[in-house]
Amino acid sequence: MKIAIAGGTGLVGSKVVAKVRAAGHEPVVIARSHGTNLITGEGLLEALRDCRAMIDVSNVVTTRKKVSIEFFSRATATLLRAARQADVDHLVTLSIVGCDAVDLGYYFGKRVSSRRGMCRGRSCAPRSSLSSRNPCWRRSRRSR
Numbered sequence: 001m002k003i004a005i006a007g008g009t010g011l012v013g014s015k016v017v018a019k020v021r022a023a024g025h026e027p028v029v030i031a032r033s034h035g036t037n038l039i040t041g042e043g044l045l046e047a048l049r050d051c052r053a054m055i056d057v058s059n060v061v062t063t064r065k066k067v068s069i070e071f072f073s074r075a076t077a078t079l080l081r082a083a084r085q086a087d088v089d090h091l092v093t094l095s096i097v098g099c100d101a102v103d104l105g106y107y108f109g110k111r112v113s114s115r116r117g118m119c120r121g122r123s124c125a126p127r128s129s130l131s132s133r134n135p136c137w138r139r140s141r142r143s144r
């Protein structure tokens, strides 16, 4: 089946694309470098055509709360709207272990994206949120 991967060119996304392909599915990469923009919505509906699921591993590189909240709010809202219009059955997002408990600027945006539901109006698709640790955080704990 066709699976859209938002952020499919990134550190995590490129690995997800490889896994999806190895599992016999067809990955559809969503990234500005592939002509799709999560902020403006450019190219998104076309990219999602015939996709049954979407994995969101998009990102903004920032430590600033305002920038992070703006990016994840807008990107998540655009993705959810497009997914509903394109009849995508399931959305998986990647969160970060502990981001609800630690008040780092970047984490405020992650909270927004993992809390937003896909269930609005008449169309209601299941949504899953997975949490992963940041490897940099793991390394810094080990080195203590």
Ligand SMILES: NC(=O)c1ccc[n+]([C@@H]2O[C@H](COP(=O)([O-])OP(=O)(O)OC[C@H]3O[C@@H](n4cnc5c(N)ncnc54)[C@H](OP(=O)(O)O)[C@@H]3O)[C@@H](O)[C@H]2O)c1
Pocket (backbone or CB within 6 Å): 006, 007, 008, 009, 010, 011, 012, 013, 030, 031, 032, 033, 034, 036, 037, 038, 039, 056, 057, 058, 059, 060, 061, 094, 095, 096, 097, 110, 131, 132, 133, 134, 135, 136
């Ligand atoms: N890396 C980790 O250790 C880790 C751990 C836990 C959770 N996570 C979560 O996993 C996600 C991915 O992290 P990452 O480190 O892989 O990020 P990354 O390497 O910075 O990749 C970001 C991806 O998002 C795309 N992107 C950015 N702005 C976009 C826009 N406006 N429209 C469309 N695509 C856009 C980028 O492609 P273009 O630049 O071509 O647009 C790129 O593919 C994040 O949400 C992060 O919080 C990461």
